[in-house]
Amino acid sequence: MTSFSDDNRRAGGGWTDDVSRNNRPRHGLISSSSVGSANRGRILQALFDLGPTSRADLARYTGVNRATISGIIQPMVDQKVLVEGDAIPANESGGKPARPLWFSEDAQPICAVLLMHDSVRSCLVSLNGEISAESEAAFPAGTSDVRVLMDVIADCVGKTLASAARPAIGIGVAAVGMIDTDKRAIVAVNLAPLLDGFPLGVELESRFGLPTSIDHHPRALLVGDRWFGLGRGRRNFAVVYTGDVLGGALFLDGHLFRGPGGAGGELGHTFVQLGGRRCKCGRIGCWETIATLGWLREEAGNIELPGAETMTAAQLGALAAQDVAAAGQLLDRYAHNIAVGIANLQQTMAPNFIILHGDVVGGGERLVTAIAKHLHELVPWRPGGEIELALGDHEDVAALRGAAGLVLSDLLHFPL
Ligand SMILES: [Zn+2]
Numbered sequence: 469m470t471s472f473s474d475d476n477r478r479a480g481g482g483w484t485d486d487v488s489r490n491n492r493p494r495h496g497l498i499s500s501s502s503v504g505s506a507n508r509g510r511i512l513q514a515l516f517d518l519g520p521t522s523r524a525d526l527a528r529y530t531g532v533n534r535a536t537i538s539g540i541i542q543p544m545v546d547q548k549v550l551v552e553g554d555a556i557p558a559n560e561s562g563g564k565p566a567r568p569l570w571f572s573e574d575a576q577p578i579c580a581v582l583l584m585h586d587s588v589r590s591c592l593v594s595l596n597g598e599i600s601a602e603s604e605a606a607f608p609a610g611t612s613d614v615r616v617l618m619d620v621i622a623d624c625v626g627k628t629l630a631s632a633a634r635p636a637i638g639i640g641v642a643a644v645g646m647i648d649t650d651k652r653a654i655v656a657v658n659l660a661p662l663l664d665g666f667p668l669g670v671e672l673e674s675r676f677g678l679p680t681s682i683d684h685h686p687r688a689l690l691v692g693d694r695w696f697g698l699g700r701g702r703r704n705f706a707v708v709y710t711g712d713v714l715g716g717a718l719f720l721d722g723h724l725f726r727g728p729g730g731a732g733g734e735l736g737h738t739f740v741q742l743g744g745r746r747c748k749c750g751r752i753g754c755w756e757t758i759a760t761l762g763w764l765r766e767e768a769g770n771i772e773l774p775g776a777e778t779m780t781a782a783q784l785g786a787l788a789a790q791d792v793a794a795a796g797q798l799l800d801r802y803a804h805n806i807a808v809g810i811a812n813l814q815q816t817m818a819p820n821f822i823i824l825h826g827d828v829v830g831g832g833e834r835l836v837t838a839i840a841k842h843l844h845e846l847v848p849w850r851p852g853g854e855i856e857l858a859l860g861d862h863e864d865v866a867a868l869r870g871a872a873g874l875v876l877s878d879l880l881h882f883p884l
Contacts, residue, residue, distance in 0.1 A: 522566035571595035578872035583643040585659035593872035601631035638679040640871035642688030649730030690717035692870030706819035711826040755809040782830030803838030811846035825860040
């Protein structure tokens with residue numbers, strides 16, 4: 469059986485080709501082997517969009533005949549990437565019973581890593597999004613040697629990989645801070661400057677001998693939502709993450725937006741207040757200065773709310789629900805501050821559907837309703853421009869699934 473992680477994959481012998489985002493020619497035509505890989509990627513994407521689907525329905529969805537679909541799918545069934553489910557009885561119009569295709573439980577998993585400024589999490593992600601073999605570690609305080617952090621990360625990843633019943637096909641990293649996706653390095657992390665410039669993707673690849681992809685944490689969230697969450701099947705949407713920091717990512721006209729070298733998505737450092745507060749990045753008036761936990765805790769302290777130093781959107785929502793008037797007013801101001809940045813994003817790119825992640829999710833429907841109210845006041849309505857907000861996943865699951873998705877899309881080199 470051909471293995472995902474065979475070395476021959478690198479020689480083009482597996483079901484993926486040796487064409488990474490890094491060495492793909494910008495203006496080259498697609499070679500015949502790459503067409504095969506791109507078609508496999510599109511079929512997998514269609515399955516992610518549709519759920520378990522028969523060959524006939526996949527043929528209809530992708531606009532090709534069944535023979536073409538079978539030619540693409542059969543190798544993936546042979547390689548145990550896909551499996552055929554139980555036959556569904558034929559419909560009234562007759563025809564052969566359909567056997568829906570879905571991802572095999574026996575397919576090799578992907579190792580996903582979530583790097584935060586003070587800790588690391590890793591797990592295995594199956595092709596149908598199931599998470600297992602979770603491992604977690606905090607960084608020691610006060611170290612000045614980045615190798616110490618790397619050892620913690622490698623130990624965490626090593627534990628996850630050692631629990632895998634089948635070898636992982638690659639490692640995907642969702643990392644906080646600014647990331648150079650081409651060099652697979654961390655450019656800068658405001659809350660953990662020790663990691664600035666660290667080539668984490670390259671280090672992990674050389675330690676574990678597995679193809680490794682790394683991207684900005686909100687972009688991984690977006691990929692997780694695109695493949696397994698509320699973004700499924702959508703052509704346009706955005707994610708916004710709030711917490712200690714603020715970031716976002718955009719999916720536009722069917723593609724993940726990624727600037728040169730992975731730039732862009734630094735929504736937290738777009739400017740919303742000329743002459744405002746100084747941000748951790750050193751600039752003044754960034755969105756992050758008024759729509760993250762630092763702002764919320766300071767303001768909660770100013771009005772002497774209980775638990776101000778550790779205030780979260782969930783706690784604020786609970787206080788507001790108890791009719792603490794000052795809490796309700798602060799919640800509304802926080803919602804307004806979050807809405808201001810989303811309004812700028814909507815005015816610029818019109819994603820129309822925005823999935824909120826991170827601390828803001830804890831504020832629940834009350835906070836999201838308040839954000840939506842301010843957003844509708846800030847952005848004039850226009851045809852086709854109805855804005856919807858949704859609450860995403862609070863528990864980093866989307867980020868881990870998205871980190872896994874980064875690996876798959878790189879291995880299959882299909883556009884996300
Ligand atoms: Zn800033």
